[in-house]
Every structure is written in structure tokens, then in C-alpha cells.
Amino acid sequence: MKQYVVEKPGIRKSVEEELKRKKVCAPVKQENSANFSAIHSFEEIVWGPPQTVIPPKKYFLPTSENILSFRKRDGGFEVEALNAAEEIVLFGVHPCDLNAIYLTDRIFAEKNQDENYLAKREKAVLIGVDCLTPCSPEAVCLRMDGLNPGDRFDLFLTDIGDVYFVEAASRKGEEFLRGEGRPASEIDHRKLSSVRKQRDELFDQEEKKLLPDYNDLPGLMKRNYVHAVWEEHGEKCYGCGSCNMVCPTCYCFDVEDYMRVDLENGFRKRFWDGCMLEDFAKVASGENFREERFDRLRHRTNRKLNYLFDKWGQSFCTGCGRCIKACLTHIVSPLEIANEIFQRQSV
Amino acid sequence: MKTLFTPEPAKIRKAVPQTEFETLFEMELSERSTLGHKPGQFVEVSVFGVGEAPISVSSAPAPSMPTFELCVRKVGNVTNALLSMKKGDHVGIRGPFGNGFDVNLFKGKDIIFVAGGIGLVPLRSFIREVLNHREDYNRVFILYGCKRPKDILFEDELMSWGSLEGIDLQTTVDIAGDDWKGNVGVITTLMPRLSLDPPKTEAVIVGPPVMYRFVISELKKRLVSEKNIWVSLERKMKCGVGKCGHCQMNGVYVCSDGPVFNYAALKEIPEAI
Ligand SMILES: Cc1cc2nc3c(=O)[nH]c(=O)nc-3n(C[C@H](O)[C@H](O)[C@H](O)COP(=O)(O)OP(=O)(O)OC[C@H]3O[C@@H](n4cnc5c(N)ncnc54)[C@H](O)[C@@H]3O)c2cc1C
Ligand code: SF4
Ligand code: SF4
Numbered sequence: 271m272k273q274y275v276v277e278k279p280g281i282r283k284s285v286e287e288e289l290k291r292k293k294v295c296a297p298v299k300q301e302n303s304a305n306f307s308a309i310h311s312f313e314e315i316v317w318g319p320p321q322t323v324i325p326p327k328k329y330f331l332p333t334s335e336n337i338l339s340f341r342k343r344d345g346g347f348e349v350e351a352l353n354a355a356e357e358i359v360l361f362g363v364h365p366c367d368l369n370a371i372y373l374t375d376r377i378f379a380e381k382n383q384d385e386n387y388l389a390k391r392e393k394a395v396l397i398g399v400d401c402l403t404p405c406s407p408e409a410v411c412l413r414m415d416g417l418n419p420g421d422r423f424d425l426f427l428t429d430i431g432d433v434y435f436v437e438a439a440s441r442k443g444e445e446f447l448r449g450e451g452r453p454a455s456e457i458d459h460r461k462l463s464s465v466r467k468q469r470d471e472l473f474d475q476e477e478k479k480l481l482p483d484y485n486d487l488p489g490l491m492k493r494n495y496v497h498a499v500w501e502e503h504g505e506k507c508y509g510c511g512s513c514n515m516v517c518p519t520c521y522c523f524d525v526e527d528y529m530r531v532d533l534e535n536g537f538r539k540r541f542w543d544g545c546m547l548e549d550f551a552k553v554a555s556g557e558n559f560r561e562e563r564f565d566r567l568r569h570r571t572n573r574k575l576n577y578l579f580d581k582w583g584q585s586f587c588t589g590c591g592r593c594i595k596a597c598l599t600h601i602v603s604p605l606e607i608a609n610e611i612f613q614r615q616s617v
Numbered sequence: 618m619k620t621l622f623t624p625e626p627a628k629i630r631k632a633v634p635q636t637e638f639e640t641l642f643e644m645e646l647s648e649r650s651t652l653g654h655k656p657g658q659f660v661e662v663s664v665f666g667v668g669e670a671p672i673s674v675s676s677a678p679a680p681s682m683p684t685f686e687l688c689v690r691k692v693g694n695v696t697n698a699l700l701s702m703k704k705g706d707h708v709g710i711r712g713p714f715g716n717g718f719d720v721n722l723f724k725g726k727d728i729i730f731v732a733g734g735i736g737l738v739p740l741r742s743f744i745r746e747v748l749n750h751r752e753d754y755n756r757v758f759i760l761y762g763c764k765r766p767k768d769i770l771f772e773d774e775l776m777s778w779g780s781l782e783g784i785d786l787q788t789t790v791d792i793a794g795d796d797w798k799g800n801v802g803v804i805t806t807l808m809p810r811l812s813l814d815p816p817k818t819e820a821v822i823v824g825p826p827v828m829y830r831f832v833i834s835e836l837k838k839r840l841v842s843e844k845n846i847w848v849s850l851e852r853k854m855k856c857g858v859g860k861c862g863h864c865q866m867n868g869v870y871v872c873s874d875g876p877v878f879n880y881a882a883l884k885e886i887p888e889a890i
């Protein structure tokens with residue numbers, strides 16, 4: 271990984287150069303919050319809080335996407351795979367979301383490669399921006415190993431005063447810079463360390479604590495698969511699925527066909543689905559394999575802290591805090607569920 | 618361009634109604650010389666404009682034939698649309714998917730096939746494979762149960778299996794009129810009649826979720842070891858390839874880790890049965 275120091279106007283210049291050539295998407299203000307959207311000028315970018323309501327996963331797994339078109343032809347069907355992907359720059363992605371994108375990348379690239387996700391992903395340049403203050407009281411990124419993105423970006427900017435400390439993890443990242451900046455010096459590195467140290471201290475003060483050991487989260491979930499907390503929380507769940515929609519690592523989908531009125535042409539569409547919704551595991555015979563709301567809450571939480579953690583060696587909750595904000599009944603926070611179980615476990 | 622979600626064309630060569638609700642289809646692929654499936658695997662069948670449904674392959678593996686059989690029960694959108702289709706109509710196929718049965722583990726063994734209702738469909742593939750290589754396997758027991766006599770699938774074929782040497786076929790129905798001469802009662806009532814050699818026996822069970830518990834506890838009473846019991850599970854599926862999340866039970870994906878599971882392993886998965 272290469273490290274540079276770039277003057278603030280230099281970054282502005284890079285963004286403006288990109289804007290001439292490509293779609294640039296960044297957090298922009300939307301009423302009292304923010305949302306990722308295509309920008310037309312550098313000024314529109316929201317740096318730091320508020321966090322976007324919907325995570326950037328929507329660029330790789332759109333809320334709804336046509337994956338197939340078909341047309342009646344010679345008594346049969348002509349079928350065409352659809353895979354729309356455009357070159358975009360995603361600017362201002364927070365560390366928790368960079369980590370989440372890395373994790374969903376693993377899922378869609380594993381075994382049966384999902385071209386519809388991967389094609390969009392390959393065409394995107396990820397420019398991350400370090401968070402120096404927690405973006406909401408709900409954020410628990412420091413606790414859930416979401417605050418440090420490692421090299422999970424093309425470019426990553428940290429504000430170290432008058433300049434940005436810039437880490438470039440790929441050629442795409444270097445190209446974005448267009449030669450702006452100079453290699454980081456020993457002094458710049460020291461500055462970065464001290465900014466990050468301050469950042470960590472601040473986050474440590476402000477974020478809710480995780481009581482169990484992070485690495486024991488899968489074990490804690492396994493030992494407490496049967497626990498009163500599931501029912502107590504589950505009872506209050508509306509089954510609205512908001513926690514799935516806003517989560518950067520929730521990627522489940524549904525698929526449906528649509529026929530145009532000519533009854534000759536149609537398309538197949540995939541769209542976001544959520545394991546907290548009642549019909550998610552219900553089959554034609556009427557059997558529902560996760561019938562109760564607590565079954566579904568336990569499933570969601572275990573996916574984040576146990577099943578996928580076990581498989582990929584890291585929590586699938588990156589602590590972004592979105593579901594905690596979205597849940598009207600305040601029951602869904604994986605960290606708080608883990609804490610409650612930890613405090614009340616019988617073993 | 619092809620993606621993970623692109624079905625390939627197939628044509629219906631035959632459509633033979635089995636009961637009021639089930640039809641047996643023979644499908645023919647036009648771009649491949651064989652489906653290349655194992656018993657217990659399934660395909661995703663597309664009725665364009667309606668949707669896709671996972672359906673077990675019901676014919677035996679046939680390495681050099683572009684045709685294969687599916688037996689479909691109508692329960693909803695896609696399956697109803699399929700049953701209204703006829704010879705010459707076009708569908709889309711993805712797959713085969715899933716692990717299927719590893720037939721080598723069954724060679725030289727006695728096999729008990731336990732099928733409830735439409736569970737006979739995937740088992741038929743395995744049973745036919747065994748009959749095609751009869752000398753590789755030892756004794757075969759086939760237990761088949763369904764609701765009423767009119768629900769019996771593959772009736773003629775069952776009769777012909779039953780008449781073969783070394784095959785013990787037992788059928789039962791839950792409810793019957795006076796004209797039914799066979800057994801009445803749940804499938805477990807057939808088990809005490811079997812003369813088993815437990816260490817040499819493998820049991821394969823496919824049926825509705827409620828059936829598994831009863832059959833498994835009966836098999837355990839007859840001293841069949843848990844690791845010799847195999848089941849095939851059904852879940853909602855929207856992709857068949859381990860992505861959409863619908864078929865997940867705890868950390869396991871039925872579409873790609875299954876649908877065939879060994880019972881000793883399944884016991885560790887609380888959401889399984
Ligand atoms: C591995 C596997 C093998 C199968 N093999 C066969 C077979 O050989 N023959 C056969 O007739 N059926 C089989 N099924 C069941 C068949 O897939 C369903 O009946 C079918 O998907 C229902 O789709 P539909 O569009 O007709 O119904 P829908 O209109 O989708 O049915 C209504 C309800 O069924 C739900 N549903 C979605 N997927 C499934 C599912 N997999 N199973 C049941 N309900 C579902 C829908 O969400 C909806 O709630 C198999 C299922 C699996 C998972
Ligand atoms: S589970 Fe909640 S806090 Fe964790 S990553 Fe998902 S939305 Fe963010
Ligand atoms: S946990 Fe909260 S956000 Fe999630 S489905 Fe239940 S009520 Fe909705």
C-alpha cells in the first residue's frame with residue numbers, strides 16, 4: 271500500500287476531474303439525514319455525520335434489478351441475461367461500510383460467482399473517508415471491528431489537519447489521485463498515528479461497550495441458542511424488516527417474473543428481501559421454517575455474530591448503527607443482545 | 618452473455634398426469650447432451666413470465682441422454698403453470714444443483730427407502746439407479762405412504778419394483794375406502810415387518826417435515842445407527858446456488874450444502890427438523 275499526503279484542494283481537483291468523466295456518488299444531504307446519490311459538484315458531499323440511511327450496498331445489489339429478459343420466439347423463448355454495470359466512483363464511504371463491502375464481496379465471489387454483483391463491484395472505485403468522530407450515538411464500529419478498514423478500499427483519506435493522509439491500495443486508487451500530493455514522510459505518519467489514537471480514545475469513550483470478548487461472539491451465540499432474551503426481544507418485533515434493509519451486510523434477495531401487457535416480453539427481477547419478514551422461509555405447503563418473530567431475530571443475530579463470523583473469521587455486524595436507529599422498538603442491536611445474554615447467561 | 622441466473626432452453630417431450638395434482642414430465646435439453654445429475658439433485662425450472670421453482674430430478678442418472686424426468690405437484694404459481702403445459706412447450710432449466718446422494722456409500726449395503734407423498738419423486742431417481750446396477754447393492758426395502766389411494770404416484774412402476782427379487786415393497790395410506798385392500802396407517806406402522814440387519818443397513822427418508830421425526834425414532838428403535846440415516850430436506854429457495862439466503866437453516870444452506878443430509882450431522886442443526 272502506498273501512502274501520500276494531499277492538500278485539500280488537491281482532493282477537490284481529483285473529484286472534479288472524475289466528475290467530467292464518470293458518475294461520482296457520495297453522501298449528500300437529504301432532509302435531516304444523508305443518502306448516497308450521484309453528485310454534480312464537490313460542495314454537495316457530506317463529510318462525516320450524518321451517516322447515510324441506506325448503505326452503499328445499493329450500488330452493487332440494487333434494491334431491484336432486472337437480471338433476465340425473455341421474449342416469445344418461434345414457439346419458444348429467447349432469453350437474455352441482463353447485467354447492467356456502469357463505471358462509478360463511490361466517494362466518502364465510511365470505514366464500517368468499507369468493511370461491509372469487503373464482506374459481501376466474499377459472499378458473492380464465493381463458489382457460484384454472482385456476475386450481477388461482481389460486474390458492478392469491479393466497475394466501482396471505492397474512496398473511503400476516515401471517521402474522526404462517531405457518526406451517531408448508535409454507532410458501535412470500534413467494538414465490532416468496523417472502524418479500521420485495513421486495505422479494503424481503493425483510496426482512503428484521513429484528515430490530519432491541513433492535509434489528507436491518503437492510503438492507496440490499488441491502481442484505481444492511484445489513478446484517482448492523478449499525481450496529486452507527495453509521498454508521506456515520517457512526520458506525516460506520526461501525525462496520522464496521533465490522529466487515530468485520539469480517534470480511538472474518543473470512540474472508546476462514546477461508544478457502548480461490548481461486554482463479551484469479540485472473538486467469543488460465535489461461542490456465546492452457540493451456547494445461548496436457547497435463551498429467554500430471544501423471546502423477550504422477539505415479542506416486541508413488528509417484523510417490518512427495516513433492520514435488514516438498512517444493514518450493509520444483509521444481502522438476501524427475492525426473485526420474481528414480470529410479463530409486459532403484450533404477453534410476449536417479460537423480465538426477471540431480483541430485489542431486496544429480509545429474513546425478519548414473516549414469509550421469508552415459508553413454503554407452499556404452509557410450513558414456515560422460522561415461524562415466530564423470535565426465531566427470525568435469533569437467525570438475523572446469529573448470521574451477524576455466529577454463522578458468517580465462523581465462516582469468514584469476522585463479525586458480519588460492522589457496528590454501523592443503522593439497524594439500531596431504524597428499529598422502532600429498540601430490540602435489534604446485535605451488540606446489546608450479546609451484552610444482555612452475556613450478563614444473564616447461566617453458564 | 619450468461620450469468621448464474623441464466624436458464625438454458627428445454628422442451629417438454631412428454632407430460633403424463635399421475636394424479637389430479639401431479640404430472641410427470643420428460644424434459645429435453647437442447648444445448649447439452651446430458652443433464653449430468655446425481656440422484657437427489659434438483660433443477661430450477663423456469664416458466665417464463667411466471668417464475669422459477671426448484672424441482673427434484675426423478676429419473677436415474679443418464680450420462681448420454683439429453684432427457685430427464687420431473688414430477689411436479691401443483692401448489693402455486695409456477696407449479697400450476699407447469700401443469701398446464703404440454704408436449705412441445707418450452708421451459709428454462711438451471712442446474713443440476715445440490716449435493717445429491719453419494720451412491721458409493723450405499724454399495725454392498727441393504728437400503729431402506731422411506732418415501733412420504735411427493736418424497737417418492739427424488740427417491741425414484743435413486744431407486745432406479747440402484748435397479749440399473751442391482752448387483753452393486755444388497756437387499757432393498759421400499760416403504761411408501763400417502764394420504765389416500767388416489768394420491769399414489771408411479772403406481773405401475775411401484776408394482777413392477779415390488780415383483781422383483783430382493784426388493785421388499787410396502788405401501789400404506791392414511792385414509793381409505795372399502796375398495797382398498799392394502800395397509801392403512803402411518804408409514805411407521807410398516808417398519809416392524811422388516812427383517813433388518815442394522816449394521817449393514819442404510820436408510821434414506823424423504824417426505825413431509827412431520828414424517829422425519831417418527832421414522833427416525835422408529836429406525837433408532839430398530840438399532841439403525843444415526844450415521845446410516847439420510848434425509849433430503851425441502852426449504853423455500855430463490856436461487857439454488859447459496860446466495861439468496863431463503864433456504865438457510867442455522868449456518869447451513871439446503872440448496873448447496875444439501876438437500877441431502879446425514880442424520881448424525883443434521884442433529885447439530887436445530888432448525889433442520
Ligand atoms: C430441493 C427441492 C426439491 C423439490 N422437488 C420437488 C419436486 O420434485 N416436485 C414438486 O412438485 N415440488 C418439489 N419441490 C417443491 C417446489 O419447489 C415448490 O412446490 C414450488 O417452489 C412452489 O412454487 P410455486 O411457484 O408453484 O408456488 P408459489 O406461488 O411460489 O407458492 C406459494 C408459496 O410457496 C412458497 N415457496 C417458494 N419456494 C418454495 C419451495 N421450494 N417449496 C415450497 N414452497 C415454496 C412461495 O414463497 C409461496 O409462499 C421441491 C423443493 C425443493 C426445495
Ligand atoms: S447489524 Fe446493524 S449495526 Fe451491525 S452492520 Fe448491520 S445495520 Fe449496522
Ligand atoms: S427488529 Fe426492529 S427493525 Fe427489525 S424487523 Fe423487528 S421491529 Fe423491524
Ligand code: FES
Nearest residue numbers: 857860861862872
Ligand atoms: S436457495 Fe438461495 S441460498 Fe439456497
